Amino acid sequence: MLRTRFTETFGVEHPIVQGGMQWVGRAELAAAVSEAGGLGLITALTQPTPADLVREIEKARTLTDKPFGVNLTILPTINPPPYDEYRRAIVDAGIRIVETAGSNPEPHMGLFKEHGVKVIHKCTSVRHALKAQRIGVDAVSIDGFECAGHPGEDDVPGLVLIPAAADALSIPFIASGGFGDARGLVAALALGADGINMGSRFMCTVESPIAPAVKQAIVDADERDTELIFRPLRNTARVAKNSVSTEVVRILAAGGEFADVRELVAGARGRLVYENGDVEAGIWSVGLVQGIIHDIPTAGDLVRRIVDEAASIIRGRLTGLLAPVEVS
Incomplete structure (x- = not known):
């Protein structure tokens, strides 16, 4: 077991988070990740209404009794969804972990904190992560340029962004963008992160609610x-x-x-x-990590495999690199 500030703060066994993905973050996937000891996230706006979100949360609770959360992505649009109603539905459903993304989460912090909800905010830069820390989030997810979706406009990859965040932040943070296996988890921990967030990798799991042809396209890419x-x-x-x-x-x-x-x-x-499953029908998100995705396991097997292999890397390869100390 890998214990970090993130696992202790959020009450999970393993420092692995399933990112909140539009059309993908549904109950079956989120529950499978959480049941395996990671942190699964239901994507609020995948559900057509706040009432549908509550039903999705209830479905997840029939599949696991371990902690899971909800992603609420706040974006400026011409006809915005009823964010206040989704926020209230999250709180009333008893959810205690929320991942926010997109715009500044400050307007949502009051209600969440009032009800004991821990907030993870997704950021693409250190300056935004510092602002999130100032307004009281419990952790941040720092997205490198490798990520799917919106990587920001700074084009800073994780190898630089993660240690920069580690130098600047005092709250726990997880690394996102380009993570898909045990090597990535070990690297993130070495760079100063408290865990990893994976989106594209969890798209290619049995419980992921996307068409098999899309999963295979990711494996083949x-x-x-x-x-x-x-x-x-x-x-x-x-x-x-x-x-x-x-x-x-x-x-x-x-x-x-x-x-x-x-x-x-x-x-x-x-x-x-x-x-x-028609991969030419429109725009769909996937990250650079697809280059190291070669199979479609269950979400639970994936989590367990990453944790076990990460422990082996730490105990084996990395420890083996240390030259014995000669005693004179």
Whole structure:
């Protein structure tokens, strides 16, 4: 067992978190990760209404009695979802761990803290992590440039971002972006993190609610098979490379505006990818870590494998590198 500040703060056995992913973070996956000793997260906005979210939480509780949480991603949109209602549903359902992402979580902190909810905030820079620490979050998830979804605009990879965060923060933090096996967990701990957050790796598990064809596409792809879209709009997102993402990049590089790609990047099309397995149907998120994803295990087997192999690396290879001390 690997004990860190993160496992102690959040009451989990292993320092492994399943990221909150739109259309992916459902009860079966979150419960499977938590049952294996990690921290599973249900994605709030995957559920059409706050009432549906409560039902999803109740479903997860039938599958595990171990701690799991809810991801609430707050993004500026023309027609925002009822964030206050989702927040209230989370609290009323008795959830005590929340991952926030997107915009500043400060407006949500009062209610969460009032009800004893521990908050993890996802950040893509040290300066944002420090702000999250100042407003009282319990931990941060620091996302390197390798991650799926929105890596920010600084383009700093985890090898630099993680130790920079370790130097600056006093609260626990987990490393995100590019993690998929025991080697990554050991590296993150060595760089100063208290655990890892994995999204793409958990997409390729038996309990992941996406079409088998999408899981196999990730297994078959390598680390070069992603695309960075929206770069000219300063809203960069890493997605799978396909005909749609390549066309989005071409249009924007030629001076196009968001309106010119709106239909191509519609969320409904991306959801159909996950549901129907047509990987060319729309934009869908995956990280560089797909280059080291080679199988589709159960979520529990994946968690246990990573923890066991990490312990072996620490006890074996790393300890073996230490030259014996000669006593004169």
